[in-house]
Amino acid sequence: MILFHVMLFQNVAAPIRQLHRIYDQINNALTYAEGFFDILEDESQVEDITGRSSKNLKGHIELKNVDFTYPNGTQALKDVSFTIKPNRITALVGLSGAGKSTIISLLVKFYAPDSGTIWLDGHNLADCDTHELRQNIGLVLQSNHIFSGTISENIRYGDMNATDEDIIIAAKKASIHEQLFI
Numbered sequence: 001m002i003l004f005h006v007m008l009f010q011n012v013a014a015p016i017r018q019l020h021r022i023y024d025q026i027n028n029a030l031t032y033a034e035g036f037f038d039i040l041e042d043e044s045q046v047e048d049i050t051g052r053s054s055k056n057l058k059g060h061i062e063l064k065n066v067d068f069t070y071p072n073g074t075q076a077l078k079d080v081s082f083t084i085k086p087n088r089i090t091a092l093v094g095l096s097g098a099g100k101s102t103i104i105s106l107l108v109k110f111y112a113p114d115s116g117t118i119w120l121d122g123h124n125l126a127d128c129d130t131h132e133l134r135q136n137i138g139l140v141l142q143s144n145h146i147f148s149g150t151i152s153e154n155i156r157y158g159d160m161n162a163t164d165e166d167i168i169i170a171a172k173k174a175s176i177h178e179q180l181f182i
């Protein structure tokens, strides 16, 4: 009888547990796949405009009466106006949730303002070439994703054509050169 019970547990319970694990994995995969296709099918709010070239950017930025509400209904910016002068270090300071990161998201055209205008060197940001604009803006937000891979690969995904020298320069600027293994 003892042998029978041991056999029963080994040969019946273990496969059931394994089936259960597979069921969990399928559920996880379905959830992730849903998010994945949401991203693929997303019709970005801000079109990829190939407009005015932003090659000779000076960086004079002016926000005029900018309102912005996130798609979920959270109003993040209300009637915001200010000027950022070129060749200066400008800091936005404010309480958590004040809208600092939101302003940065608008500047790189992840979102477009609901009303009001953002001017870049005197041109409406909405007419600027999105791709070129983003090549001219470096963005480090408080929550960042590190992809599994080497540090140099994580740096390179910002610019796939970067040479090893470019990566070393970027790493030195970010003070992580000592940890960089190519």
Ligand SMILES: Nc1ncnc2c1ncn2[C@@H]1O[C@H](COP(=O)(O)OP(=O)(O)OP(=O)(O)O)[C@@H](O)[C@H]1O
Pocket (backbone or CB within 6 Å): 070, 071, 072, 074, 075, 076, 094, 095, 096, 097, 098, 099, 100, 101, 102, 103, 142
């Ligand atoms: N993706 C989002 N979807 C909906 N609401 C958001 C989103 N991101 C931010 N918010 C909301 O917009 C408002 C402004 O948030 P934002 O992240 O710009 O603030 P912040 O000034 O950068 O804050 P912190 O100092 O914490 O970084 C907050 O009320 C926040 O909850």
Ligand SMILES: [Mg+2]
Pocket (backbone or CB within 6 Å): 100, 101, 102, 142
């Ligand atoms: Mg923030």
